[in-house]
Amino acid sequence: MLLTITNSSPQATDLGYLLHKHPDKVQAFSLSYGKAHVFYPESSSDRCTACLLLDIDPVGLVRNRRGPSGEGRSLDQYVNDRPYVASSFLSVALAKVYGSALSGRCNDKPQLISTPLDLTVTVDVVPCRGANDDGQVIRELFEPLDYTVETVHHPLDEKFLQWGEGPYFSVTLRARKPLSEMLTHLYVLLPVLDNDKHYWVDKDEVEKLLARGEGWLQGHPAKELITNRYLRYQRSLTRDALARLTTEEQVDPDADAEAHDEQEEAIESPLSLNDQRHAAVVAALKASGAKRVLDLGCAQGKLLRRLLDERQFELVAGMDVSLRALEHAERRLKLDRLPDRQRQRVQLLHGSLMYRDQRLNGFDAACLVEVIEHLDPPRLAAMERAVFEFAKSPTVVLTTPNVEYNVRFETLPAGQYRHRDHRFEWTREQFQSWATELAERFGYTVRFLPVGDNDAEVGSPTQMGVFEHA
C-alpha cells in the first residue's frame, strides 16, 4: 500500500517540516502489524513528494491477530488484500508516523499549520466495495470536502477480462487545504471505503476515528453512510460456522441474503408492499379466530412484532432456518426485556420447512409469508407435507410474488426476479393451480386474495392463498 502526498505550493519542501520527516532520508517505523517506510522520490522547491509505504506482515496478521474472536474471516486468510490496500491499518499508520501533522503540530514552522497548500494525494490502492461501484462512493466522500477526485478502476485479472473489474481503485485527490485537514479526511474516510472488510485492532479505534470527524463530519452529506459503516463490524459466531460450509459458492450467504432482502424491499417499497402484505396476513389470521399462530420463515421478526400487537393471539411463534435471522428477531422483539407474561407469548424456533417438526403441531394458524419462492421447486414437496400433512394447522396463510406484476416495477429489469435468492416467481394461474391441488390433496379448501394494488391487467403485486382445513 502506497500513499503519496505531493506539495506543489511554493517552498514545496515545507512538507518535510510538516510531516516531521527529512526529505533526504529513508525512514522506517515499526507497527504492531508490520512496518511503515517514509521516503521522498522528489524534493525540490516547487514540488515535493512524500511516500508512505505500508509493509504489512501477512503472516503476522493471521498469526498474531487480536480483536474479537470469530471476527472477520478474511483475516484468517494468508491470501489477503490487507498488505496492498488502504484500510484501517493505514489510519493507524497515519496516527503513528504522521501523528504531529495529523493533529496539527509543527514546532519548527508553526505558521505552516493553517496554511492551505496545493496538495495532491495518490493512494494505491483503495478498496471500494459496494453495489457495482464505479468509484462513485469515493467521489461522494471526498467531493463535498472540496477535493477533485480521479479514479482508475483496476480489472481483477488481465488474463480473464471477462471477470470484470475488482473493488480496487488507484485514487488521486487534489485540493488546496492545510495538510492536517487533508490527513484527517484520509484518516477517517479511507477505512469507510473499505466497508465490510473493516477490521479493528481494537474497538476503541472506532471511537477515535469518529472523534477525528469533529467539525466536518456533522455537515457531510454522506454522514450516515460513514457512521453506519463504522458500526457494521459486529459478527456472530454462528455466522462463522455457516461460512465454513459455503466457502466455495458464496463468501457470506447471510450477508448476501440480507443484501438481497434490501434489494427486494427497494423494488417493492414505492408500494409500501411489505406493510400491506403484513396487514393482509394479520387480517386473515385474525379472521380465522386463531389464538396460537405460527410464522414459518419469520426472518428478522417484522411480522412477529405486528402479530404480538394483536391481543387475540395468545401465542406467537416464529420459525426460521437462519440462526442469524433469529438473533436479529430476538433483538428486534427485545425478548430479553419483555416482562414474563409477554415473554411467554413469544417463541422463536430454529427449524426448517424441509423437515417434519413436532414443535409445529398444535397451532391454530400458520403463515408462510414470501417463503415458498425461496425453495427449490423439487423441494416444495417436502414443505407441502411438513406443513399441510404433519403440522396441519387448521388455517394456513401463504403469500408469494405475482410475477405478472413485475412489469409494473420501474426499477426491476425485465425478466429478473425481485430477489436474487428467489428460485421461482409464479403467475396467478401457476400459484392458484398449485394451491388448489395442494389443498385438495391434504383436505383443505383455499381462497385467493390480492395483496396491494390490484391492477386490472396484471393483478396484484403479491398473491395470497388462505387455506382452511375442511
Added chain:
Amino acid sequence: MRIDLPELSLVTLIGATGSGKSSFARNHFGPFEVVSSDFCRGLVSNDENDQTVSNEAFDLLHSIIHQRLRLGRLTVVDATNVRPEDRKHLVRIAREHHVLPVAVVFDIPEKVCHERNASRPDRDFGPHVIRNQRSAMKRNLRGLKREGFRHIFTFKSVEEVDAATTERQPLWNNKKAVTGPFDIIGDVHGCCSELITLLNALGYQVTETDREDGLKFQVTPPDGRTAVFVGDLVDRGPRVADTLKLVMAMHADGVAHCVPGNHDVKLLRKLRGKNVQITHGLDVTLAELEKEDADFNDAVVQFIDGLVSHYVYDNGRLVVAHAGLIQSMQGRGSGKVREFCLYGETTGETDEFGLPIRYNWAAEYRGSAMVVYGHTPVPEPEWLNHTINIDTGCVFGGKLTALRYPEKELVSVDAEAMYAEPAKPFLDEDQKHGVLSAQHAVDDVLDLTDVFGKRIIDTRLQKAVTVREENAAAALEVMSRFAANPKWLIYLPPTMSPCETSERPEFLEHPEEAFTYYRNQGVPRVICEQKHMGSRAVAIVCRNEDVARERFGVVGEGIGIVYTRTGRRFFDDVELEQALLHEVRAAADTCRLWDDLGTDWMCLDCELMPWSAKAQELLRQQYAAVGSAGRHALAASVAALTTAQARMGEPAAMLLADMQTRQDSLKAYTTAYQHYCWPVESLSDLRLAPFHLLATEKQAHVDKDHRWHMAWCQKLAEHGSDVVMGTACHEVDVTDESSLAAGMEWWLTLTGEGGEGMVVKPLDFIVRGKRGLSQPAVKCRGREYLRIIYGPEYTTPVHLDRLRARGLGRKRGLALREFALGIEALERFVRREPLRRVHECVFGVLALESEPVDPRL
C-alpha cells in the same frame, strides 16, 4: 417363600416404616434398581426424613421410575406405599410403559417396626406414625388386585422376609435367545393347500396321514429352521380345520411358533361361549369345527389361549406380531400391547368401505428390531422402516408369503382360488402412493428429530461419532437452504489432512512425510494419485430415469445428479448437468460397467474442473482480487522507489529490491491460480475426473483396493468422451529407497507443471493401524500451489519458518470421523435402510465440516 418376578416389572414395596423394606431391597436387588423416597427427600433437601418436601421428593421419584421403565429396567420402589392413592400413581406409570406392577407387602408386627426405628436416631417420631401406617395398609390390602397388581406377595413375619428368595422370570414373549433361522409365514386364513405348498417350497417335509379320527400331520423342517406364523390361521378359507391341525401339530412338535391374530382370538371367544358377531368368515370356521369332535375343539381353545401376543427373537433383532408392534411395546406385556399386536392402531375413523382407518405405525417406526407382521392384505410385501407386512391376501386370491430370516428372502405361492371377496379391493392398494415405493413415499419428508441437536452416531468404522449441537444447527441451515434433494445425498466426502509439515528449506509439504506416515502406520505400499485442482463433486449416475425412481425415489430430476462436498447441486443449469451425466453414463455403457458390476446405478467420487466453474465467486472476491490489489499497489510502490533510488541511492535501493521480490511472488501466485481457470462455454469445457467408484447396487466398494478403483475410473475415462478424465497415479513401496525417490520425483514433475499436488493413499481403502483407523488419504500439495493457500510470499524464509508451526491433530480427527460417517451412509444406503438412517450420517458429515479447524490444512 420364592418370589417370582417378571424380568421387567415395577416392584412396589408396601409396609410401614421400620418393616424391613430397605434391607429386603438391598439384599435382593442391585443398588440402582431400588429407588427410595427417603433418598429422593435427601436429594432435594439434604435430609432423608424431611416430610415437608414430600411433593418434590415424589416428583423426582416418579420421574426416575419413568426413565427407568422407558429404558426397560426392572425397578423397585422403596416407599411406604400404604395408601391406595400412593400406589395408584405407580400402577399408572407401570401401565404407561407396559410393565407389570408387582406388590410385595410387609405385614410385620408393629412391635418389630418400633424396635427397629428405636435403634435409629434419625427416626424419633411418635408410635402413632407406625400404627397409622399399618392400619392404613391393612384396610386396603384386599383391593390390591383391583388396583392393578397381578403379582402380590405378602410377608407376615421377619422370618418370612429373611427366608425369601427372588427369581426373575423371562416374559413369555422373550425368545431373544432363539436366533433362528426362521421362515415367517403370513396370514393363512384356512388356505391349507397353499400352506403345504409353501412349506414344501421352503424345504419342509409335510406328511399327511388320513386316519379315522381325521387328518394327522407330521412336519420335518429343513436343517435347524423354525416356522413362525403371524396369526389369522382361521376364517374365510376352504380348509380351516386342516390348517389348525397342521399348525397345531407343528407347534406341538416345536417345529413352529405362532402368534395370535384377531380372527384366532375372536374364534376363541366364540368357542368359550362369548357372544360375538358371526362375520368376516367366522361362519366358515364354525361350520368346519362343528364337524370335528369335542376333543379337537377343546384342543383349539387350548392352543389359541396359549398363544403369546408377540415374540422377540435373536437378541432383540426380530419381532413378530400379527398386526406389527411399535418399539415402545416390544418385549413388554400389557393389555394394550396385546391389543396392538392383534389389531394395530386405528385412527377411530372409517373409510368408504366401512373399515376402520389404520394408523400407519410403520411409517413412524424408528426401532432397530425388524418387525414382521400381517393382518392387512397387501399386493406385494414392501419394506418400510425395517418392517414388512407379509399378508399377501392368499384367501382373497392373492398369494401366501413367507419371509426367510435372516436371509430377508421372500417366498410366495399363488392362491389356488379366490376364496373370499375382500371388503375393499386390496390389489389396488399400490395406487395409493403412486409411482413410489412405500419407503420412498415416507422418505419424502424427513423428521427434524433425526438430525437436530447433539447426536451420537454409531458407525461400523468408528463407534459413537459425536456431532455437536451448534454444528448440527449450521448444517440444518445449509441443508435446508442450499442442499439438493436428500434422496440423492447418499454420501459426502470427508475432509482430507495434508501430510506432516516438511522441514526442508523452501517446502512446507513434501512427499517424504506422507510416505513416512504410512510406513509408521504399518502400510507397506501406497498409491499416489494426481490431485486435480477443481472442485470436489459426487456424481450419482443411473442408467435411466426409472432407476432414479425405483432406487432413489426421485422423480423428474433426470438420471442423476452432481453435487458438491456440501450437498449442493453443482450446476444451476440442469441441462448442462444432465448432459454431463449422460456422458458418464455413455462411458459406463461402453465399458460394460453395468453388467460387470450387476448394477444400474453408481456413485462416483470426483473432481470437477475447472476450479473457476464453481469457485467463481471465491476467485473473484478473494484470489483474483488480492492479485489485482497487489499488482497495482506494488507497481506504484516500485515506481516511486525507482524514482527515489535515483535521488537517494542505497537506502531506497534495498527497499526497492524487497518490493521487486514481492512483485515476483505475486506474479507466481497469480500464475498458480490461473492454471486452474478457464472459461466454460459448453459441456466440452468441463472435465470430470472420477477417482473412487464408491458404490453400486448392493455394494459399497470400500472393500476393494485403490487399484480397483483406479482401474474402473481409467476405464470410464478411456471409454468416455474428453469430458471424462483419468487420474494419473503411481505406486510407491514405502520401504524401498529407490521407490521412495521415484515417488518424490513423480510429485516434483507433477507440481512443476503447475499441478496442485498429489493424494497419497494406502492401497487398501480402509486401514486400521495400531491406534485405530489410519488416515484414508493424505494430501501433499505443490510448492507453487500453496501460494494460493499461504499467500504469495509464503516461501520467504521469515514467513515459512512461522508457517511450519501448524497442528494436524484436529484436522485428522475430523477426517476420520467424517470418513467413518461417509462410509456408513453408503453402507446403509446399499443395505436399503430408510433414508433417515442414511441422511443422519450425511448430515453428520456436513455438521462436522462446520467445526472450526485451520482452513488452510
